[in-house]
Amino acid sequence: MEQNLFDDKAKQGLQLLFDHYWILRNEKPEWYQLIREREKVLRRYIDEKFGLRLIIHRHFAKLEKIPVEPESWMGIQHFQEPLDYAIFCCALAFLESKAVDEQFLLSEFCEEIRAEFPGELSLDWTLYANRKSLVRAVQVLIDFKLMKQIDGDVNKFDNNQEEEALYQVTTYSRYFMRSYPEDLFNYEEWNQILNEEWEMQTDDERRKRVYRKLFMSPAVYRNDSNDPDFLYIRNFRNRINDDIEKHTNYHFSLYKNTAMLTVPEPKAYHTLFPNQKASSDLVLQLSAFIHEHIAVYPRNEWGEVILTEEGFDQILLEMKERLSLGWAKLYREGTLQSVRKELLSVLEDWLMAEYEASMGIITLKPLLGLLTGVYPQDFREGVVNNGDK
Known part of the structure; x- marks a missing residue:
């Protein structure tokens, strides 16, 4: 009877499913067991409220999290270039062609990916940028437990294309990609995939x-x-x-x-704002600055503050003059342009701003105004006494 109630264990299971790509039984047996025990109520609630697919496999539990609209931060954070994703997808196809527990060499892996790589430009492992992309892709494949490192180190490949390593295919490599209603080649644009998702949601x-x-x-x-x-x-x-x-x-x-x-009581695995990064200080201080000068920066009907790049830079300049003594060295000694770039990246990731680079327009969103932060009155004295850390 207990398994039919949405109790605290079911709450925890729902949170775990949303906060992790998947729950691997070998890695987190207690989490996996909790979700299995509350499978019935979790599946019913997830289907009713989200229309998402919950997969309970004997090796893992996974909630296929399909957003209404994709955001930049929803990608794989370790990746830096589109090439990283292309190599990663080729690697998934390579792993699918192998048997579970089959071992292979890095050289074979590289050759197969180069042969299968789509597009007009082929991969060239003599190019450092191509090797670096492959290293990042392999690191993510290992992090997701899609393949296991047996011997060697792929990180040495970025400096030496002759570097060798040995890997092994895992069970999970078969289940990383979600299933689609149609063959992916039938889609001409990415938004067709999302549109079809809602065509399946009839209620x-x-x-x-x-x-x-x-x-x-x-x-x-x-x-x-x-x-x-x-x-x-x-x-x-x-x-x-x-x-x-x-x-x-x-x-x-x-x-x-x-x-x-x-979340009132955050867990260690949560991605939170504000966090311990120095950029959080700047975001909170930016919000406080806008509140302090509300007459100069009025909000529109949607609670937004519209700025030009020059206007945004002027705010940063005034903040820097008043507060930079407490900033991290990266921001204190950085150029105005570098600080703006770093700050806008954080703001956009948290949906606190939109940046139209082609028009030079920065829109500060309402969420930014809900969080503010200031240094204590005696922060200068504290910085001087503690030195530059």
């Missing part, structure tokens, strides 16, 4: 869109006066709040232009 599409946005994005914004997703959130806010409180450990918050989930 309660609006609710499923809203829940996916709330659980997969830092914030949900009101984009216009008749935004159907935000209207749904506003009209059913009490029901949503009660449901999230009952089934999760998150806290639901609704403002005029923003809806969001926060």
Whole structure:
């Protein structure tokens, strides 16, 4: 009977499924067992609220998390270039052609990927950039447990294309990619895949869109006066709040232009803002600066502050003059352009800003204004006493 109740264990299972790509039985047996024990209630809730697929395999548990709209931060963070993804996908095809537990050499791996690589330009392992992309792809394959390193070190390959290593195919390599209704070659554009996803959701599409946005994005914004997703959130806010409180450990918050989930008791595996990175200080101080000069930087109907690049740089310059003594060395000694680039990258990842580089326009989003931070009055004295750390 207990397994049919959405209790604290079910709450934990739901959170684990959302916070991890998958739960491997060999790696986290207690997490896997918890999800197996609450499979019935988890599957029912996930299908009803999100329309997502929960896979319970004898080796792993996995929730296929398909967003309403893809965001830049949803990619593989270790990857730096599109080439990394291309090599990674070729590697997945290579692994699928192998038997589970079959071993192979790095040289064979490289040759097969080079032979199968699509596009007009072929891979050339004499080029450092190509080798570096392969190293990053292999590291991610190992991190996801899609293949196991037996001997050697792929990191040496970036400096020596003759470097050898031995790997082994794992069971998980067969299950990394999700299944699609159609052959991928039948799609001409990536958004066709997302559109087909919603064609399969015949019931309660609006609710499923809203829940996916709330659980997969830092914030949900009101984009216009008749935004159907935000209207749904506003009209059913009490029901949503009660449901999230009952089934999760998150806290639901609704403002005029923003809806969001926060976590009162974060876990070590959570990706949080603010965090311990120096960039968090700058983001919080930027918000405080805008609040302090609200008459100079008025918000539009959607709670946004629109700035030119020059206007944004002027804010950074004033912040630097007043606060840089407490900044990390990277920002304190960096150029205005480098600080702007780093800060905008963080703001965009957390949906706190949009940057239209072609027009030189920076839009600060409402979420930025919900979090502020300032140094204590005596921070200069503390920096001087503690030295440059």
